[in-house]
Amino acid sequence: MSIQSQTQQNLYKIDSIHNVLKNNKTFDSIYIAEEHYKIGELFRKSLLVDTAYYYYQIAEKVFRKYDYKYETAITLYGISVCQKNNKDFTGSEVTSIESLTLLNELKESKEVNQYKAYNYNNLGVVFNELGLFEESIKYHQLALELKKSLEGDFERSIGLSENNIGYAYKAVGKYELAKEAFNRILANKGLVANYPDVYVLALGNYAHTLYLLREFDQLPSLYLNALEICSEAGLEYNSIIIHQHLAEYYSHKNQKDSALYYAYKAKDISEKYSNDDLLKSLLILSEIEEKDKAFMFLNEYISLNDSLQKAERAIRDKFARIRFDTQRVEQENIQIAKERMWLLILSVVIIITSLLLYVVINQRNKNKELQFIQKQQETNEEIYNLMLSQHDNVEEARALEKKRISQELHDGVLGRLFGTRLSLDSLNMNNSVEAINTRSQYIDELKAIEQDIRKVSHELNTDFVSGGGFMDIIKTLVETQTKVYALDYELKQDDTINWETLPNKNKIHIYRIIQEALHNIHKHAEASLVTISFKLKKDVICLTIKDDGVGFDVNKAKSGIGLKNMNARIKDIQGKITITSEKEAGTTVTLKAPIN
Known part of the structure; x- marks a missing residue:
């Protein structure tokens, strides 16, 4: 069953319990405390830790008041898990020890030993997170021994403890011991069918141990096998760490494209589920990507890390306030809601202002672009007008030159020819037939020359500019x-x-x-x-x-x-x-x- 569907079912159960408590005012305090404990359990399993903590606190106060040690102890265990999940590791350690102290005062039974084992397991996880790996291994081994002594089906829980031991060995650098722990889990082939999430967890950690030992013979096939099981069993969340390890493996092998593919895959899935996994995915991407992208993911990593640290501090503070005054916490939640509302309003104002600023700047740039285009058009017009002007000047000069030649022909050459013709006419006084015929021929010839020159003169004087x-x-x-x-x-x-x-x-x-x-x-x-x-x-x-x-x-x-x-x-x-x-x-x- 997916995390989302499990959460939805838990929320339906919570509503049902609330309705029962609301419609019946005759329940005694212990019954109400038990119901609040159930609601806290459901919220914790739905990963709504701060809400779970609130209901656990209500239940704990009543159980302590009436000296219900077992109920108080298991409620404290729930509180310790909430504290661990919100990285209040010191607080979780103290609460787990208090729960164990109450359980040790009780007569041994399956239920008492079961919650002892759970507390040991929680302490093992807490010390692992604090970097105290030897202490972590000790408490995980105590949890494993108790679980093996219990009657009933604890196959999954035993597998988780063995995985936690192997993980601690891996973290401290004892890789051969880690391999032995993971191999014990993987030897149980029934886990694949019954509890594929545990099997995948161990398989992924085993493959990562081989990677740390630089024993690559079975890699990346083990990782890919784990991904295949995740896909078949619908364990998308469990595939995150596998994708991260594959990204590290391919990065080590200098196969950048494959490394980036699995790193981005891990990031995309992490965004749906866990900020811690997203944080690690961002760090991996900052190490694999280059230049600007690497810097971008590093900045996102730093920003998210700071944000998570602030959120964790805020939740730890809230837990402390709930412990002493539940009512005060509610008031502070109202104040936080108001601050968030103001932050939302401020964000909306900033976004709207930025949008308006963008529109103004964009419009201004468009206006500048239009002005530039207009200026370019004006420049083109000016260039063309200059070209026409230059062409007109050339044509005008040609016309003036033609006119000058025409005037020279008309006033100079034609004048002289006309004078010559008059002289020849005067010689016509000689009446001899031969002289008359000769002079007549010359006169006709001169007349022809005169007509030709006149024609040339008129043609030269024609204005050719209009054809330009x-x-x-x-x-x-x-x-x-x-x-x-x-x-x-x-x-x-x-x-x-x-x-x-x-x-x-x-x-x-x-x-x-x-x-x-x-x-x-x-x-x-x-x-x-x-x-x-x-x-x-x-x-x-x-x-x-x-x-x-x-x-x-x-x-x-x-x-x-x-x-x-x-x-x-x-x-x-x-x-x-x-x-x-x-x-x-x-x-x-x-x-x-x-x-x-």
Whole structure:
């Protein structure tokens, strides 16, 4: 049966006893004391130690008052176990001795000797916890001898005593004696079926003794066998120490992954049951993990250890107060509840404040990010405007130069030609047929030259600036870059694209992507020809940049800064970029950018 289900059953029994006492006012004091003792026992077995202690105290006072020595002795034994479980080892020792003193005054019987054995066992555990291992072994042996003399089924209890003796031998470093003690338990094969928890306990301790002796032949199979029994018998709690020992074993074998697996498993299970086991699991993790994680678990270990020590001191103090004044303890419990409530309120306030602070800081960071994006957009606009301005300046200079040449042709050359023609006209006074024909030919020729020069002049004077724009900037970029990179190029444009309606941000990103692509072709492709083409398909600008270089494996290529920048730019304009390549077959970069 699991610890949770056993606890639930005990709580039902407690409610039943409370109801009986509440509904019948005629019970005498001894009967009420006995019922309080039963409630204390149930709470102790449910691991609710401080509550058990409270009911034991009520029962003890009545039993002492009426000089019920046996009842007082067994109640004191319950109190001593509560004290031991809360690490009040000195108090537990004193209470156990007092219980034994009362039992020794009584006539020997099975029940008296049984509780003597229980007290000896408790003293053995207490001295083991205090590090007095020789004393621990002595009391465990006294408990074992008494249990063996008792009639009835004490197989489980005897097995626990033998395990405690082996554990004490192991703790003091007498490993061979420890092995003998554990082997005596393991020789009883009936324990696996009847009391698997005792068998697993002994098997795990035996395996750990072999580990301490560095006898690894049977490891880790013994540990794994113990885990298998735990799993089959539903002994999850008993598996904690097995997982801890496996973590230590694999850590010693430098099998870190396995060590971490069992260490984390021990920690996860410990969190359900025992702070002491959790404390040891945290310490193991701090020794196995590395750097930051090790430091984190060490801090958790220290924090939990401090917390447990404080809690243990608080409970020991509470036990002392209960002994002298139960009512006062109740009042102090109310005060503790109030303090916990205030602590809860304070914690909630701190959490809410932290949450609000986080929201404010997060919002501020988002605002800064938005401001940065806005500033970046403004910078892109400014860059593009500067590019347009530079392009307009160049085109304006070209127009001025054309105009100057036109004026020179018109005012200079045409003027002189016109004068010559007039002179030839004046020579027409010679009326000879030959002269007239010759002069007429020259005049016609001059007229033709005049028309040709006039036509050139008008063409030069035409304003070509209106034809300039984004594609001129792109053409200038491609011409300049390919010349530097020693590349031939083909630039194909789509006249249906109205670049004036496209936001400047989009043009900047397209410009930079082409620039980066040309740079990558020069750096990696070993190409001789690059083809750049624009197409408009369903309000989507399709840009294709293709080279005849060596190509590469797209799946294995690392994403460098240039490619990341290209992806970031196309993402910013809600576009899509695709790169296809084959070795020795060139590379094609396809960009799709919506107009809107």
